[in-house]
Amino acid sequence: MAGYMGESIIVNGVYSPYTEVATRFYRLRILNGSNARVYNLALSNNADMVIIGNDGGLLKTPSSVKEILIAPGERLDVLINFSGNAIGTEILLTSNEFGNGGAAQGKQRFKIMKFKIASIVTDIFTVPAILSNVTAVSASSAVKVRTFEISNAMEHHGVPMNNGMQMRHRINGKLYDSNRIDEAVAANTNEIWVFDNSKGEEPHPMHLHGVFFQVLQRSGGRNNLIASETGWKDTVLVMPSETVSVIVPFENNKGKFVFHCHNLEHEDDGMMLQYQLS
Ligand SMILES: [Cu+2]
Numbered sequence: 001m002a003g004y005m006g007e008s009i010i011v012n013g014v015y016s017p018y019t020e021v022a023t024r025f026y027r028l029r030i031l032n033g034s035n036a037r038v039y040n041l042a043l044s045n046n047a048d049m050v051i052i053g054n055d056g057g058l059l060k061t062p063s064s065v066k067e068i069l070i071a072p073g074e075r076l077d078v079l080i081n082f083s084g085n086a087i088g089t090e091i092l093l094t095s096n097e098f099g100n101g102g103a104a105q106g107k108q109r110f111k112i113m114k115f116k117i118a119s120i121v122t123d124i125f126t127v128p129a130i131l132s133n134v135t136a137v138s139a140s141s142a143v144k145v146r147t148f149e150i151s152n153a154m155e156h157h158g159v160p161m162n163n164g165m166q167m168r169h170r171i172n173g174k175l176y177d178s179n180r181i182d183e184a185v186a187a188n189t190n191e192i193w194v195f196d197n198s199k200g201e202e203p204h205p206m207h208l209h210g211v212f213f214q215v216l217q218r219s220g221g222r223n224n225l226i227a228s229e230t231g232w233k234d235t236v237l238v239m240p241s242e243t244v245s246v247i248v249p250f251e252n253n254k255g256k257f258v259f260h261c262h263n264l265e266h267e268d269d270g271m272m273l274q275y276q277l278s
Pocket of ligand 1: 169202203204205261262263266267271
């Protein structure tokens with residue numbers, strides 16, 4: 001089950017929107033609020049997008065890219081420089097095709113919105129070299145490593161559909177139960193959480209409540225971190241074949257929290273567990 005894809009992409013509730021811009025830098029704050037669709041954002045004039053922030057705020061340093069993936073639940077803070085374009089020029093924000101996304105994702109290019117150059121101005125803005133003081137949390141500070149198996153397989157339910165076989169989306173073989181604590185975590189400790197989708201066939205954007213984390217490593221699939229995966233995050237995309245490790249500083253915010261796949265149909269199917277911080 002790929003999750004709901006829909007037929008129309010809307011931006012702030014508007015289908016096929018445009019906005020007029022001047023020849024200067026603009027800051028776009030982007031949230032992927034789609035149920036299931038992963039976007040590979042790009043500009044139709046192949047201009048750079050300067051990634052300055054993500055789920056948890058500003059990155060330490062800016063990073064210029066031509067394309068950037070954003071999964072459901074993830075956020076991006078992006079600078080775009082429209083200088084050098086003539087009045088009347090139209091530039092599209094698109095989602096380009098991408099690989100590693102399994103059978104249902106990344107197969108088509110979509111137009112998302114349009115920018116029209118409406119005025120010429122002089123912009124003296126330059127992107128700062130240092131944006132924030134994010135300090136890397138060292139992997140060696142972790143007191144515990146927890147691995148979560150998120151590859152999912154067809155299973156038998158005795159339902160007369162697909163010969164009784166259907167996909168259930170589980171974490172470590174379990175479906176969500178609000179009356180069960182799955183992981184007990186000690187406050188004020190750092191842990192490494194590993195999301196293993198190495199045998200999986202679908203992308204899973206894994207989202208933790210109550211904390212921000214830093215992405216340590218991705219192996220398999222894309223085999224690398226992307227520009228938005230420095231700094232603090234609360235959602236990380238784990239593509240088919242990938243295993244992604246994050247380091248989580250659990251502070252003193254004691255209580256019961258969920259963590260889940262941010263593909264809403266996977267989450268509704270039960271792909272969510274609970275941790276107790278105490
Ligand atoms: Cu999922």
